[in-house]
Amino acid sequence: MKSTLTSTLTIAVAAVASLANGAAVQKASADNNSTNAVNATELVEQEIIAVDQVSRIETVANSAGNSSFVFDFLNAPEAAVVAGDAGNITTAVVSSFPALEGTGAAMFLFQLGPCGMVLPHSHPRASEFIVVTEGKISTQFLTETGSDVFSNTLKQYQSTIFPVGSLHVELNPTCEPAKFIGAFDNPDPGTFFVAPGFFSLEEQVVLTQLGGAVSGADLSSFKKAIPPAGVVAIEQCLKNCNITANAKRDILDMLPAK
Numbered sequence: 239m240k241s242t243l244t245s246t247l248t249i250a251v252a253a254v255a256s257l258a259n260g261a262a263v264q265k266a267s268a269d270n271n272s273t274n275a276v277n278a279t280e281l282v283e284q285e286i287i288a289v290d291q292v293s294r295i296e297t298v299a300n301s302a303g304n305s306s307f308v309f310d311f312l313n314a315p316e317a318a319v320v321a322g323d324a325g326n327i328t329t330a331v332v333s334s335f336p337a338l339e340g341t342g343a344a345m346f347l348f349q350l351g352p353c354g355m356v357l358p359h360s361h362p363r364a365s366e367f368i369v370v371t372e373g374k375i376s377t378q379f380l381t382e383t384g385s386d387v388f389s390n391t392l393k394q395y396q397s398t399i400f401p402v403g404s405l406h407v408e409l410n411p412t413c414e415p416a417k418f419i420g421a422f423d424n425p426d427p428g429t430f431f432v433a434p435g436f437f438s439l440e441e442q443v444v445l446t447q448l449g450g451a452v453s454g455a456d457l458s459s460f461k462k463a464i465p466p467a468g469v470v471a472i473e474q475c476l477k478n479c480n481i482t483a484n485a486k487r488d489i490l491d492m493l494p495a496k
């Protein structure tokens with residue numbers, strides 16, 4: 239049975255974009271040329287109910303033949319991209335690349351501008367193994383409360399691993415662009431950006447955790463200033479690079495470009 243090719247790509251939940259703040263999720267738009275221009279939700283549903291792997295593979299192949307198994311990171315469905323001024327992340331996860339269903343694999347391409355930082359986050363269902371393909375990347379992670387913080391700077395073709403669930407951050411400490419690729423051992427790794435998650439808890443909880451250093455009145459401006467997700471430039475680094483930072487630190491500036 240052929241699955242229906244629709245003019246609109248529907249992605250229910252792109253892993254990186256699966257945030258509390260739905261505004262950070264770019265709406266998919268019509269793109270008949272994308273190798274993934276199918277209703278991904280429908281396709282994955284069909285794959286899940288396929289009786290065996292042969293039927294599952296056939297279901298995937300019915301969507302676009304051989305190219306059903308190709309994901310083009312430089313021409314990905316819009317919903318697979320979280321883009322900001324300081325860089326972007328393109329995610330090949332089951333919702334953007336249905337061929338991943340049942341494979342235990344996913345992959346992200348990160349393109350960071352000078353001083354770009356992927357905000358602190360964790361992946362609840364996958365370890366992440368990254369390799370730097372251009373420039374330099376600094377990383378930090380800790381696996382749980384009580385763990386040390388491990389900090390490294392990687393040059394081209396060096397790698398590091400973030401164990402499943404670990405809190406981590408990746409940043410480009412240089413004035414030149416950088417790129418790295420992340421491989422995941424789950425087609426639906428999920429992404430949890432820590433600060434927006436924390437600040438979405440009830441006010442009394444947040445104020446108590448902050449140890450009284452912040453008043454209730456300050457909390458709303460705190461919340462407004464916090465980028466919801468994705469990639470943001472480190473201001474001090476931009477200064478050292480003589481790059482003019484965005485003067486306006488409005489939350490809307492942090493959202494993906496329209």
Ligand SMILES: *[C@@H]1O[C@H](CO)[C@@H](O)[C@H](O)[C@H]1NC(C)=O
Binds near residue numbers: 245268269270
């Ligand atoms: C995609 O294809 C459909 C059906 O052929 C057509 O109606 C629609 O206009 C096309 N969209 C684009 C962006 O080309």
Ligand SMILES: *[C@@H]1O[C@H](CO)[C@@H](O)[C@H](O)[C@H]1NC(C)=O
Binds near residue numbers: 269270271
């Ligand atoms: C799709 O491909 C057609 C023909 O190659 C081209 O004219 C059109 O601009 C492409 N559309 C997009 C959205 O890439």
Ligand SMILES: *[C@@H]1O[C@H](CO)[C@@H](O)[C@H](O)[C@H]1NC(C)=O
Binds near residue numbers: 280
């Ligand atoms: C994609 O498929 C899902 C599940 O059948 C459906 O709810 C959704 O409306 C479809 N989206 C489009 C754009 O056809």
Ligand SMILES: *[C@@H]1O[C@H](CO)[C@@H](O)[C@H](O)[C@H]1NC(C)=O
Binds near residue numbers: 299302303304
């Ligand atoms: C894939 O390509 C081969 C060689 O061109 C062709 O024989 C085969 O039918 C294609 N498979 C699908 C699912 O389109």
Ligand SMILES: *[C@@H]1O[C@H](CO)[C@@H](O)[C@H](O)[C@H]1NC(C)=O
Binds near residue numbers: 319322325351415
């Ligand atoms: C992602 O970043 C690269 C490198 O800066 C840029 O060339 C590309 O246009 C960006 N893509 C999107 C969708 O923002």
Ligand SMILES: *[C@@H]1O[C@H](CO)[C@@H](O)[C@H](O)[C@H]1NC(C)=O
Binds near residue numbers: 478
């Ligand atoms: C930035 O400008 C200062 C002052 O002009 C200069 O000393 C420094 O080398 C510049 N840094 C870079 C990375 O260009």
